[in-house]
Every structure is written in structure tokens, then in C-alpha cells.
Amino acid sequence: xxxxxxxxxxxxxxxxxxxxxxxxxxxxxxxxxxxxxxxxxxxxxxxxxxxxxxxxxxxxxxxxxxxxxxxxxxxxxxxxxxxxxxxxxxxxxxxxxxxxxxxxxxxxxxxxxxxxxxxxxxxxxxxxxxxxxxxxxxxxxxxxxxxxxxxxxxxxxxxxxxxxxxxxxxxxxxxxxxxxxxxxxxxxxxxxxxxxxxxxxxxxxxxxxxxxxxxxxxxxxxxxxxxxxxxxxxxxxxxxxxxxxxxxxxxxxxxxxxxxxxxxxxxxxxxxxxxxxxxxxxxxxxxxxxxxxxxxxxxxxxxxxxxxxxxxxxxxxxxxxxxxxxxxxxxxxxxxxxxxxxxxxxxxxxxxxxxxxxxxxxxxxxxxxxxxxxxxxxxxxxxxxxxxxxxxxxxxxxxxxxxxxxxxxxxxxxxxxxxxxxxxxxxxxxxxxxxxxxxxxxxxxxxxxxxxxxxxxxxxxxxxxxxxxxxxxxxxxxxxxxxxxxxxxxxxxxxxxxxxxxxx
Numbered sequence: 001x002x003x004x005x006x007x008x009x010x011x012x013x014x015x016x017x018x019x020x021x022x023x024x025x026x027x028x029x030x031x032x033x034x035x036x037x038x039x040x041x042x043x044x045x046x047x048x049x050x051x052x053x054x055x056x057x058x059x060x061x062x063x064x065x066x067x068x069x070x071x072x073x074x075x076x077x078x079x080x081x082x083x084x085x086x087x088x089x090x091x092x093x094x095x096x097x098x099x100x101x102x103x104x105x106x107x108x109x110x111x112x113x114x115x116x117x118x119x120x121x122x123x124x125x126x127x128x129x130x131x132x133x134x135x136x137x138x139x140x141x142x143x144x145x146x147x148x149x150x151x152x153x154x155x156x157x158x159x160x161x162x163x164x165x166x167x168x169x170x171x172x173x174x175x176x177x178x179x180x181x182x183x184x185x186x187x188x189x190x191x192x193x194x195x196x197x198x199x200x201x202x203x204x205x206x207x208x209x210x211x212x213x214x215x216x217x218x219x220x221x222x223x224x225x226x227x228x229x230x231x232x233x234x235x236x237x238x239x240x241x242x243x244x245x246x247x248x249x250x251x252x253x254x255x256x257x258x259x260x261x262x263x264x265x266x267x268x269x270x271x272x273x274x275x276x277x278x279x280x281x282x283x284x285x286x287x288x289x290x291x292x293x294x295x296x297x298x299x300x301x302x303x304x305x306x307x308x309x310x311x312x313x314x315x316x317x318x319x320x321x322x323x324x325x326x327x328x329x330x331x332x333x334x335x336x337x338x339x340x341x342x343x344x345x346x347x348x349x350x351x352x353x354x355x356x357x358x359x360x361x362x363x364x365x366x367x368x369x370x371x372x373x374x375x376x377x378x379x380x381x382x383x384x385x386x387x388x389x390x391x392x393x394x395x396x397x398x399x400x401x402x403x404x405x406x407x408x409x410x411x412x413x414x415x416x417x418x419x420x421x422x423x424x425x426x427x428x429x430x431x432x433x434x435x436x437x438x439x440x441x442x443x444x445x446x447x448x449x450x451x452x453x454x455x456x457x458x459x460x461x462x463x464x465x466x467x468x469x470x471x472x473x474x475x476x477x478x479x480x481x482x483x484x485x486x487x488x489x490x491x492x493x494x495x496x497x498x499x500x501x502x503x504x
Contacts, residue, residue: 001300007074014084030107057088064092075099075167080129086136099167100144104130109150166463169320176204182281184307190447191308193397215284218262229257239365256379260292274302274316279373290352290380297355311449327454328357344434352380354424360386368422385426392450407475440484
């Protein structure tokens with residue numbers, strides 16, 4: 001995956017000097033053992049670094065400032081092995097700006113019932129210390145994830161791994177750059193938004209480059225590089241005869257190779273994490289990028305059509321979250337419904353740009369008219385998405401805040417062939433059902449552009465919202481329209497007053 005960050009996660013253990021130096025040495029040794037064994041499990045995507053135990057206010061503040069300033073630190077895990085009075089933590093937590101996971105665990109899994117004495121109780125009172133810290137975190141309105149259970153429990157490790165993947169995506173966003181080739185599609189509301197507010201809230205910047213800048217990068221691509229990439233296409237995909245070397249339309253495949261190589265060079269030289277384009281702004285190009293956009297997305301770049309920079313950044317974050325996991329993630333659009341009473345379905349697609357990471361089989365490279373944009377017929381990958389549990393995620397600028405919206409779905413094999421649909425596509429069943437899901441989505445102002453993923457889950461998106469301090473609304477198997485509408489009303493009030501409450 002292109003430009004995948006690998007930050008460290010720092011592990012801080014809280015204690016105090018009340019119990020003497022012997023217990024503090026044991027606390028430190030136990031913390032190191034936990035970190036070593038967590039790293040050894042290979043279940044976690046990021047390395048945990050065991051930092052010195054914290055016992056005094058000045059140590060805590062210095063540790064939090066160090067975590068803020070360290071370029072390699074992507075988040076912190078807090079654990080209170082003993083009782084660490086939380087007033088000591090106010091100065092540090094008040095300045096901390098890193099993602100936080102509170103691990104409510106204890107060193108021993110089982111209680112040695114016959115041997116428990118007060119020395120054991122004083123050393124192993126995480127149940128006491130973690131509640132104290134839960135209070136001060138809440139009192140300071142510190143956004144964090146709480147994971148409860150023994151550190152050796154696979155479910156606990158998996159939940160830590162979810163948070164780590166989100167912390168990695170958050171680190172990727174900080175100072176990240178996304179490029180818009182041209183403006184957004186004319187008259188469309190949801191692809192607009194406040195880029196200044198987005199950068200202040202999420203950490204990434206978005207700027208526009210004229211399509212001529214891309215055309216110039218494409219003009220600099222060598223003929224030999226184009227021929228090499230066309231050969232790669234023929235090796236990896238089922239390329240239709242007309243596009244193959246010697247075919248009547250091979251020049252169109254060569255042009256797409258020029259697009260891909262030019263776009264790659266532009267993105268790499270500018271250190272961009274993703275890009276958008278629009279069929280209404282193609283001056284200097286003869287095709288809307290199709291295959292090129294799909295393959296760049298498969299390499300981890302964020303993408304969204306029609307100048308939708310918010311969804312572009314969201315797709316990149318989801319790509320970073322799902323790195324090295326099976327399933328795949330893509331830009332997606334809800335296109336049309338199957339409203340047969342025997343089974344309601346959604347057919348999702350886009351004009352060209354669905355990522356092959358979600359393909360059920362070997363994609364085909366085809367060329368067909370686009371019907372809009374007034375340019376040459378674009379080349380694209382055509383395939384069906386595979387079956388499996390998935391989510392659709394949208395991000396919206398509501399004027400006074402951002403909202404993340406999730407619908408949990410079950411993707412299925414298309415129930416019928418689609419011989420005349422010349423684009424990549426996915427078919428899914430909405431949870432809890434189409435009527436409830438679509439009504440809830442519309443009430444929430446959900447966009448028609450989404451990030452669609454088999455590997456990213458609702459928990460990942462909840463963790464992202466917690467780190468960013470933004471609203472999240474989830475449509476799942478338990479959703480009812482009545483309760484969902486009330487949740488939106490409650491959120492409207494909460495996120496209106498939350499900035500005045502302190503840190504959020």
C-alpha cells in the first residue's frame with residue numbers, strides 16, 4: 001500500500017509511591033511483560049512501546065507533552081496497575097492531543113484465592129485505579145476508547161487492534177494532502193463543504209490543481225513505460241480483444257496507461273494521499289480516468305468522483321484501516337433499488353471508479369461509451385463485488401459540524417446476470433431492512449457517495465469519530481426509524497453545545 005504510516009503506540013502505566021519501591025519495581029516489570037507479550041501475539045498492527053511508569057504530576061505532564069511532539073507516536077494506551085490518584089493526571093491530560101485507549105485490565109487473570117493478602121490487594125487494584133481514571137477522563141471530557149478484559153484475551157487484543165488501525169489512519173490524516181483535479185460537479189450540494197473546518201477538525205488539507213497540471217504530467221510519460229504497463233494489464237486482467245496489443249482500440253488502453261502513469265507521478269511528487277476528478281472538468285484529457293482511478297485506489301490512494309474531497313479522504317482513511325486485512329474497500333454509490341416484495345436489494349456502482357480490491361474474481365478490462373462528459377469512450381475494470389458482511393460509510397458537512405454515517409449491510413452475489421451493465425458493481429441487503437435503512441439514511445442527510453468496505457467495521461468508524469470529536473450515527477440490525485430520528489435530534493442539540501463544554 002502506498003505511503004502506509006507505521007506509528008508506535010506508547011504504553012503508560014499509572015501508579016504512586018504510597019506502597020514503596022518494591023511494588024513500583026513489580027509494576028514496571030509487569031507492564032513490560034504485558035507489552036512484550038502483546039507485541040508477540042502478532043494480532044496487533046502496530047508496535048507498542050513500554051514507557052516508564054508514571055507516579056508524579058510532573059512526570060505525567062512531561063510524558064503527555066513528549067507524546068504530542070514525537071513524530072513516531074500515533075497514540076497512547078493508559079493502564080492503572082495500582083491506584084494512581086487522578087488529580088495528578090489533570091495537567092498531562094489537559095494538554096494531551098494523541099488518540100487515547102484506556103485498557104481496563106489487570107496483570108493476573110485468575111485470583112489466587114487462598115493466598116490473597118493486603119500486599120496482593122494493594123499491588124493488583126486496577127479495578128480501583130481504572131475507575132478513578134474513568135472519572136478524570138470523563139471530567140476532562142477526554143475522548144477515548146475503553147477496552148475491558150484480561151490483556152491475554154483474544155477479544156481484548158482484537159479491540160485494541162481495531163483502535164490501532166484507526167489511530168494509524170488518524171496519523172495518516174495529520175498533515176495529509178488531497179488534490180482536486182478541477183472543481184466539483186456543478187450544482188451538487190453534498191460534494192461541497194468547508195475545507196478550512198475539515199482541516200481544523202481532521203488534520204488533512206485539500207487543494208485544487210487545474211486539469212492542465214495533470215495533462216502536463218501525462219505528456220511527460222515515456223512510450224516504453226506505457227508499453228510496459230499495457231503488458232501488465234494483459235497479464236493481470238481479462239482484457240477484451242479490441243484493447244489488446246494489435247487490437248483496433250489498443251490506443252485507448254495506451255492512453256489509459258498514460259493517464260495512470262501521469263497521475264502516479266503527480267501524486268507521488270506532490271505527496272498526495274488521494275485525489276478527485278469530475279467528468280465536467282476534463283480540459284486537456286480525452287477520457288475520464290477509469291482504469292487508472294481504479295488501480296490507484298487499489299494501491300491505497302483515496303478517491304471519490306465529482307470532486308467529492310470529503311469522501312476521497314474517508315476512503316483513504318478506510319484503506320489505511322484495512323491494510324493487510326482481507327475483504328477490500330472502495331469508493332461506492334447507491335445507484336438503484338430492487339423493490340420486489342420478495343427481497344429488497346441495493347445495486348451500487350459508479351460511472352467507472354469502483355476499486356478492484358472488492359472484486360469476486362478476475363476483473364475484465366473493457367471499453368464502453370460513458371454517455372456524459374462528451375469525451376472519448378473510457379477504459380474501465382468490470383466485475384462483480386464478492387459476497388460478505390460490509391458497511392457503507394458517508395461523511396457530511398452539516399454546516400456547524402461533521403457527521404459520520406454507517407449502514408451495516410450484507411453484500412450478495414448478484415441474483416441475475418448483468419450483461420449490459422458495463423461497470424463494476426456490488427449488490428447488498430441493508431440492515432435492518434431497506435425501508436428502515438434508506439429512510440434513516442435520508443433523515444441523517446446521508447450522501448450518495450460512500451466508502452464501502454468488507455474489512456472496516458462500525459467499531460472502526462466509532463473509534464474514528466471519538467478521536468476526531470465528531471458525530472457518528474449507525475444504522476444496524478437494531479435500528480428503528482423512530483429511535484434513529486430521536487438520536488439525530490439529540491445529537492443536534494449535543495453537538496451544538498459541546499464546543500462550549502470544553503475539549504471535544
